[in-house]
Amino acid sequence: MAASPYENNKGLSYPLTKMNFRVVVANVEGSAAFSQVTGIDATVDVIEFRQGNANSLAPVKIPGLVKHGNITLRFGYTLDSAFKTWIQECVSEVRGQIPRNDVQIELIDINGGAPQTLATAISGTRVWLLTNAWVTKYTGPELDAKTSDVAIESVELAYEELIIPN
Template sequence: MTANNGTADSQTWPMPKFRFEVEFGDGFGHVAFQEVSGLDVEASVIDYRNSNSREFAPIKMPGLKKYGNVTLKGGVFVNDNTFWDLHTAINMGTVKRRTVVIKLLDENGSIAMQWTLMNAWPTRITSTDLKSDGNEVAVDTMELAHEGLTVYTGG
């Protein structure tokens, strides 16, 4: 790829997405996952028209932010109950909320981009399907609800 002046620039290549870490903290540390998805935020749209506006159409204004649930998929390992330990901490009306940090790493292992989920907690766990004729790896899925997403780009 070339920069605007026609010379090759190593900073213009997009980051590969296969090297990442997920950090739960509170004794869990780094947890290995196969896939992370749902890192999205949306601002709702408010239609507003002032009573003395000469336009016959409302203006669009940003409203409340909505954060989608984040889905984590990870392999099932012998004697590893991390998914279930996080989920069993939920009691009626109470839950241990955590700061979850997802880090995209460059080829040197340095943080290239980081997403921080505030007050995250597991809302759903789906265990692997079982098939007697299958040859796939067993994968559990966890869905995290959270109350905020901040993005940091290392650099």
């Protein structure tokens, strides 16, 4: 049996690398392999308040509204139609109910070696859950006949709440 990576490191755990992750969009069948996820953040506004009869000249700081930036997903051009259908439904010029879905981003801890399948690879994950997400921007790939790079598309998602369950 192989030694645990923690045994040779005196019980200290190694930080997770940012290269092993997956993105799951609820209610969207199929898959899209993402090469980059950026923009996971939350900011709490600060409200400065001072009563007129306060002895201190410094205001009291009170937490205000929580704001979330948009996230950007970059992915290689794929023929998978389910994810593209969701994008099309969100950015189409026909106005109706824009489909909102929860998006789960998982940072995967692969404990040594390449796993056989993704299911066996996940021994511990760091999860970010974005609730009621929808596509607010789509950017097609840059096309250039002089390069052999992968055609990368990107989508920007707006969401209502960031949940960090573990």
